[in-house]
Each structure stands twice: as structure tokens, then as C-alpha cells.
Amino acid sequence: MSKRVGIIGAAVTPFKGRWQEKTYYELAQWATREACKDAQVSIHDVESAFYGIYNDIFERTCIPEHAIHGLLGMQNKFGTRISTGGATGAYTMSAAHAYLAAGRFKTALVLGVEKATDCFDFASMSATPEVIKTIGWSGDSFFEQPIGWTASDSYAEVVLAYMDEHPGDLKPETTAEISAQLSRQVRTNPYAQRQFDQVTREEVMNSRLVVYPFRELEICVYSEGAAALILAEEETALAISRNTGKPVVWITGLGEANEHSFVGKNHKIMSRIMSDYYASRRAYEMAGIKDPTQSIQIVELHDAFVHQLEISMAEFGLVPPGRADALIDEGLMTPGGKYLVNPCGGLIYCGHAVGASNVMSAWSARNELLARGLHTALVHGTGSTIAQYTACLILEC
Amino acid sequence: MKTGTGKVIPYEYIPDEGSEIETVDGRQYLIANDAMYTFFKRTKGELSPFFLALRDEKRLLGCKCVECGLVRVPPFLTHCPDCNFASTKLLEVEQVGILNSTAPITYFATSLFQHMAPYGRGRVIFRGADTALSVNLYTTTGILVPGILNKGTEVKLIFRTNRIGEMTDVFCVPTSELSRDQVEKRGLEESEIDWESPVEPNVLDASAEDTSVYREALKEIKSIVEEMNRNDRARKDIAGWRRDIAVKARGGQFALIIDERGIRIEEKELSAPDFIMVSQDLRVLLDGLAYRGAITDSVINKRLWISKNPEFTTIFKLDRMARSVARSKKD
Numbered sequence: 068m069s070k071r072v073g074i075i076g077a078a079v080t081p082f083k084g085r086w087q088e089k090t091y092y093e094l095a096q097w098a099t100r101e102a103c104k105d106a107q108v109s110i111h112d113v114e115s116a117f118y119g120i121y122n123d124i125f126e127r128t129c130i131p132e133h134a135i136h137g138l139l140g141m142q143n144k145f146g147t148r149i150s151t152g153g154a155t156g157a158y159t160m161s162a163a164h165a166y167l168a169a170g171r172f173k174t175a176l177v178l179g180v181e182k183a184t185d186c187f188d189f190a191s192m193s194a195t196p197e198v199i200k201t202i203g204w205s206g207d208s209f210f211e212q213p214i215g216w217t218a219s220d221s222y223a224e225v226v227l228a229y230m231d232e233h234p235g236d237l238k239p240e241t242t243a244e245i246s247a248q249l250s251r252q253v254r255t256n257p258y259a260q261r262q263f264d265q266v267t268r269e270e271v272m273n274s275r276l277v278v279y280p281f282r283e284l285e286i287c288v289y290s291e292g293a294a295a296l297i298l299a300e301e302e303t304a305l306a307i308s309r310n311t312g313k314p315v316v317w318i319t320g321l322g323e324a325n326e327h328s329f330v331g332k333n334h335k336i337m338s339r340i341m342s343d344y345y346a347s348r349r350a351y352e353m354a355g356i357k358d359p360t361q362s363i364q365i366v367e368l369h370d371a372f373v374h375q376l377e378i379s380m381a382e383f384g385l386v387p388p389g390r391a392d393a394l395i396d397e398g399l400m401t402p403g404g405k406y407l408v409n410p411c412g413g414l415i416y417c418g419h420a421v422g423a424s425n426v427m428s429a430w431s432a433r434n435e436l437l438a439r440g441l442h443t444a445l446v447h448g449t450g451s452t453i454a455q456y457t458a459c460l461i462l463e464c
Numbered sequence: 465m466k467t468g469t470g471k472v473i474p475y476e477y478i479p480d481e482g483s484e485i486e487t488v489d490g491r492q493y494l495i496a497n498d499a500m501y502t503f504f505k506r507t508k509g510e511l512s513p514f515f516l517a518l519r520d521e522k523r524l525l526g527c528k529c530v531e532c533g534l535v536r537v538p539p540f541l542t543h544c545p546d547c548n549f550a551s552t553k554l555l556e557v558e559q560v561g562i563l564n565s566t567a568p569i570t571y572f573a574t575s576l577f578q579h580m581a582p583y584g585r586g587r588v589i590f591r592g593a594d595t596a597l598s599v600n601l602y603t604t605t606g607i608l609v610p611g612i613l614n615k616g617t618e619v620k621l622i623f624r625t626n627r628i629g630e631m632t633d634v635f636c637v638p639t640s641e642l643s644r645d646q647v648e649k650r651g652l653e654e655s656e657i658d659w660e661s662p663v664e665p666n667v668l669d670a671s672a673e674d675t676s677v678y679r680e681a682l683k684e685i686k687s688i689v690e691e692m693n694r695n696d697r698a699r700k701d702i703a704g705w706r707r708d709i710a711v712k713a714r715g716g717q718f719a720l721i722i723d724e725r726g727i728r729i730e731e732k733e734l735s736a737p738d739f740i741m742v743s744q745d746l747r748v749l750l751d752g753l754a755y756r757g758a759i760t761d762s763v764i765n766k767r768l769w770i771s772k773n774p775e776f777t778t779i780f781k782l783d784r785m786a787r788s789v790a791r792s793k794k795d
Contacts, residue, residue, distance in 0.1 A: 087486045087488050087493045087495065088488050088489075088491070088493055124500060127498070127500060188477075188575035189477065189478075189479040189497075190476050190477055190575055190578070191575065191578065191705075191777050192703060192704030192705050193781075195572075196572075196573070196574050196575035196578060197574075197575050199574045200574035200575045200576050203574050203576070207598075209508070209511055209540075209631075210538055210540070210597075210598055210631055211585075211598050211631070213630050213631045213632050214585055214598065214599065214600045214631050214632060214635075215570060215573060215574070215576075215577040215580060215583055215585055215600065216585065216598070217570065217573075217574060219568075219570070220568040220570050220585055223568030224565065224567070224568055224586065224587070227565055227566040227567070227568060228564075228565035228566070228615070230566070231565050231566055231614075231615040263794065263795060264791060264794070265794065270755075270790075273755075273756065273757045273758060274758060274787070275571075275572075275758035275759070275760035275761060275780065275783045276571050276758070276760055276761055276764060277571060277572040278568050278569065278570045278571065278572065279568055279569040279570075279571070279610050280568070280610070283758075283783075283787075329536070329540060329595055329596070330564060330587050330595060330596040330598075331536075331564065331587075331589060331593070331594050331595030331596045332534065332594040332595065333534060333546060333594070334595055337564060337565045337587070338565065
């Protein structure tokens with residue numbers, strides 16, 4: 068029988084557009100130090116390390132985790148790295164959970180870190196075109212990289228296909244309002260890249276088109292930063308909890324799914340994010356959740372794009388497909404509404420330090436569960452071309 | 465060896481060796497110019513027939529499962545996983561198809577594709593195929609804007625004249641922009657299509673009122689530009705950038721200069737500008753600079769004309785400066 072696994076410590080570094088002052092070595096150690104402090108454990112008590120680092124080129128080295136293993140004090144212990152695009156952090160938590168649940172280790176460090184904006188385009192004298200080029204190396208190298216594949220245009224394909232099927236949904240006013248709301252929520256997150264960048268719906272609607280149909284203020288921002296969790300199996304977690312006085316936040320459900328990367332009959336259904344659908348249903352089943360609309364209170368959702376946030380909420384079964392605008396129109400995610408969605412500001416306002424992002428989301432969900440006395444949260448990661456990969460976690464307190 | 469027209473890494477992308485210091489909170493940090501690069505002699509293996517057919521025969525190939533009959537284009541596998549890995553056979557499909565879904569349009573491209581923007585990339589189900597091929601999509605009628613490439617739009621495969629066995633050898637345009645003969649021809653090349661060339665719009669004669677509107681707008685633009693120069697965040701948006709832009713509108717013209725001194729207005733005619741902006745109403749540019757609507761969108765909506773599409777890069781910087789000034793006011 069598998070063991071229960073819980074979160075007993077968590078920390079993030081500030082997410083910033085650029086950390087001239089820190090390498091990824093220091094960012095990784097910083098988050099780890101703080102997570103150990105939060106759990107009131109020594110790094111010597113942590114038996115295994117799971118690294119979520121998305122892109123070798125961002126760190127400018129292959130197997131980038133090799134250099135941080137020792138400087139975290141994890142030498143001579145188990146260490147492995149997960150890289151699954153945008154879903155890297157969520158998949159890393161999933162992997163750590165599996166090892167602890169199986170009894171291989173009592174404790175684990177989950178560390179997500181990314182240093183993206185050292186990439187620089189000397190032709191336009193700006194970072195962003197080179198950052199998105201670097202992500203562009205993640206596309207299919209035979210058929211899509213050569214013709215300008217990007218993360219944005221591949222997610223836009225899914226969003227536009229959804230809008231083909233549901234022409235009345237994802238109204239510009241609604242996507243803009245969601246972005247504006249996230250910008251208000253981020254104000255209480257001191258670690259966020261855009262803590263004080265509050266925008267109005269009109270500003271979002273007036274921001275420039277980047278990739279049709281996405282506007283600048285509807286897209287996540289690339290960040291540098293790290294996030295860490297200390298996980299433990301049940302007996303150890305409860306002992307540490309007695310020591311810290313902080314309740315254990317249990318990981319009660321996990322689900323993952325990766326779709327086909329080619330499109331058409333018997334392949335990817337472009338108007339759906341089936342990876343979100345399958346992963347969430349598998350997580351609900353594991354957690355014993357029959358009706359997510361009655362159980363889920365907090366959603367820390369990987370909002371690469373506002374439109375995708377809406378579709379993902381529909382795929383999770385939290386709002387009807389084709390009526391995702393009910394999130395705003397019917398107040399489902401407005402303040403005081405049924406769901407607390409991305410209280411940290413999400414990746415659009417807190418920032419997207421890719422390998423660290425979903426770990427940051429789990430950090431935020433844990434904080435909210437503990438601070439608000441709530442019971443159940445859904446944490447989500449999406450990634451790869453056309454929203455191909457998803458991993459979901461259910462956290463309960 | 466079949467060669468393309470340029471280098472694998474264009475020279476303009478390659479920085480000089482060197483390093484610099486950035487100061488944060490009074491402390492100095494070292495920043496070095498650097499690169500990761502790896503060259504390949506890339507094998508195309510089982511995909512070779514597909515790319516050779518594009519390159520040498522101007523044919524489009526797919527593969528058909530001998531069990532289920534599903535036709536996959538491109539032929540990205542040799543055995544069908546849906547049929548316990550039954551074998552597939554190559555076959556040719558037609559060069560006309562429909563868009564599987566509405567295609568995105570990239571205005572802000574990666575550093576590798578800025579010269580190509582704006583461009584569409586979408587999935588086409590060609591006649592005879594069950595799966596979609598990812599291709600570049602263009603219009604022959606100017607800047608690509610939403611509404612041209614919708615779900616179900618019929619498109620035609622077009623071949624580049626100089627082909628090297630890559631997906632860049634082909635692209636698609638709507639069949640509605642071609643003659644019947646062009647649509648029916650197999651192996652239609654780009655040189656056989658009529659492309660609309662960019663023509664600088666005529667600025668209409670200005671009435672006294674128009675001139676007054678122009679002078680008032682220019683006065684406001686000067687004020688905004690001065691504010692941008694005083695704003696550190698906005699200055700960063702154009703760090704290292706140089707452009708001489710001729711701005712023409714009903715009522716007059718001026719030069720918008722971006723260089724190491726910042727951004728400024730000079731009321732003169734440029735003899736050799738990097739590019740030209742034209743709008744009948746200077747308030748269109750004013751609104752963008754004042755953060756009352758993106759300049760990018762004014763270009764897309766054809767309220768503002770630019771002479772070179774790659775200068776979207778400069779337009780983005782101007783939009784960015786407007787937002788930077790607005791953000792600073794909130795801090």
C-alpha cells in the first residue's frame with residue numbers, strides 16, 4: 068500500500084525579470100535554504116532531490132542540476148531532474164510523490180529553478196525575442212521549428228480552435244477582465260515580478276497584439292527565480308508538523324496526461340485540452356473527488372495565457388465548456404466567488420520562471436489553504452506544443 | 465549539395481566578444497557576451513522521401529496505414545501505433561486543402577523570424593489526408609490580419625523557387641487569391657503568384673483645420689517624447705537601438721529619431737530614413753505614444769502604414785515605451 072505524502076515546507080525566491088545579482092546556483096540554494104527553514108529541518112535530513120529545470124539553454128548548460136546538487140548539500144544522495152516544458156514543476160512534484168509514496172525515501176526536496184533572461188538578441192537589442200527563440204527549440208525540429216513555431220502560436224492554435232467551436236465564449240472583455248483581476252490579486256504577493264503592475268480592463272484591451280489572438284497583457288511574463296518544497300511521507304510529515312506547529316498539506320491526488328503532438332483524425336483534437344481533462348480526472352479519482360465543483364476551493368492554474376486559463380477551467384469541469392466566460396459573467400472567480408483562482412497573481416503577474424512556476428503555484432496554494440482555513444486546492448501545470456502536457460495535483464489540509 | 469541563400473547563422477545575429485558591468489543597488493555585476501552553438505549534418509532518415517519530394521519533385525507525400533487506411537501528412541511514422549504497428553506506405557496527396565482551425569498570426573516573432581513577421585502558421589488538411597500539416601500561411605494582399613485565415617478556408621500549397629529540403633520550401637495562400645489555373649496547377653511556385661507590393665499611401669491635402677490638428681498633435685507628441693526621455697524604464701526599452709523614422713501625416717511631416725541620446729523629434733525631412741510611417745491623422749500615432757491604444761494595432765488595422773514589415777520591431781519598442789511611462793506613473 069502506498070504511503071501518504073505531504074508538504075511540510077515551502078519557499079520561493081522573488082521572481083524577477085532579470086537577476087543580474089544571482090546565478091541559478093544561488094537562486095537554487097536560496098529557495099532550498101528557505102524551504103528547510105520553513106520546515107525546520109536540516110538539509111542533512113532530506114534524503115532525495117527532484118529538480119524541475121525546463122530548458123538547458125536557459126541555464127547555458129546541459130544537465131544543469133549537476134552543479135547544484137552538491138551546493139545544496141545533497142552530495143552522495145539521490146538526485147534526478149524532470150523536464151516537461153511548462154509542466155516541468157508539476158511533473159517534478161509528481162515524481163517526488165511517487166518515490167515517497169513507494170517508500171523509497173522518507174523526505175524529498177522538490178526544487179524548481181530557471182534563469183531565462185540571460186538570453187539576449189543582439190539584432191533587436193532586447194531579451195524577449197531570444198527567450199522565445201530558445202523556447203522555440205522545444206518545437207518539432209523536422210516540421211515546425213523551421214517555420215517559426217513558438218509556444219505562443221501553438222497555444223493560440225488551441226485557443227482559436229476552441230473559439231471556432233464556441234464563438235460566443237472567450238470574449239475580449241472577459242479575458243481582459245480576468246487579466247485585470249489577476250493584476251489586483253498579485254498585489255499581496257511580495258515575491259511577484261509585477262506586484263505593483265495593476266491594470267484596467269481597458270489597458271488590457273488596448274495592449275498590443277503579440278500573437279493573434281493574444282495581447283501583451285494576456286500573456287505570462289518570463290521570469291527568473293526558484294521555488295522549493297520539502298515533502299515527507301506520512302509518519303515523518305506528522306512528526307515534523309508537531310515540531311513546526313504547521314499542519315501538513317497532503318497531496319491526495321495526482322494525474323498526468325500527454326496528448327499527441329500531431330493534429331487530425333485519431334490525433335490531437337485542436338479545440339480541446341484533453342491533457343487537462345484526463346489529468347484532472349485522474350487526480351480527482353485518486354483524491355476521491357466525485358464532484359469537483361463542490362470540492363475544489365482554490366485553483367492555482369498555469370495561466371500561460373488568459374484564454375487558456377478559461378479553457379483549462381472548463382476542462383477541469385469547474386465551468387461548462389463553451390461557457391467559460393461564466394468565470395466572470397457569473398462571478399465564479401471574482402472576489403467572493405466560488406473559486407479562488409491564482410491568488411498569487413498567476414504566471415501572468417507573479418511571473419513564469421518555467422521550472423519553478425508550478426512549484427511556486429503549490430507554495431501559493433499551501434499558503435492559502437493554511438491562511439484561509441480552506442480544505443482543497445487544485446494545482447496545475449501545462450506545457451509543450453499545443454498544450455500537449457498536463458500534470459495536476461490535489462492538495463488538502 | 466543543394467545550398468540555400470544564406471548562412472546557417474546570419475552574421476547580424478553574432479555579437480562581438482566582450483563583457484560589461486551592470487550596477488544594481490550600488491554593486492557591480494559582470495555580464496559577458498556569449499553563445500551556445502552547435503552545427504549539424506542533420507539526418508532526415510525515414511523522412512527523406514517527404515523532403516526530397518518537396519525539394520526535387522514539388523510533390524506532397526503522406527503515408528497510409530495498410531490496416532486502418534489512415535493517411536498521415538506529413539508521413540511522420542513508418543508503422544501505425546493504432547494498428548499494433550502495422551506498416552504504412554507512402555502516397556501522394558493533393559496540394560489543395562482546408563485549414564483545420566483558424567490560424568494564429570505572429571506579429572512579435574522570435575529573433576530568428578523577425579524578418580518574416582507578420583506570418584501565419586496553421587494546420588492544413590490536404591485533400592486525401594486525415595491529419596494536418598503545419599505550414600506557413602500568407603496572404604498576397606499585404607499585411608496578414610485576422611479574418612483571412614479561418615477554419616475551413618481553402619488554401620493552396622506554394623513552392624519556393626529555391627528549395628533545400630526543409631519545411632521552408634513550401635507555404636500556403638488562400639485559393640480565393642489565386643486564379644483557377646493556379647489552384648489546379650501542381651507544383652505552383654511563388655514566382656507565379658502576383659504579390660501586392662507595398663505602396664506608400666498618398667497623404668491628402670490638408671485644410672487649415674487639418675494643419676491645426678497636426679500642429680496640436682505634434683506638440684503633444686513632443687511633450688510625450690520628452691517624458692519618455694526622462695523615464696529610465698522607457699530609455700531601457702530603446703537601449704542600443706538606432707532608427708531614423710520619417711513620419712508623414714495630413715498637415716506635415718517630421719523625423720522621429722532613436723539613438724544613443726534617446727528619442728527625439730526633429731521637424732525636418734529625412735533623405736534616407738530607415739523606414740516611413742504614414743497616417744492621414746497624426747493623432748493615431750499620438751494615441752499610441754500616449755498609451756491610449758497600441759501602435760501595433762494601428763498598423764494591423766491599417767490606420768498607420770509602415771514601409772517595412774520587419775520594423776514591427778521598432779513599433780513594439782515604441783508601444784513598450786508608452787507602457788513603461790504609464791507603469792512608472794503607477795509606482
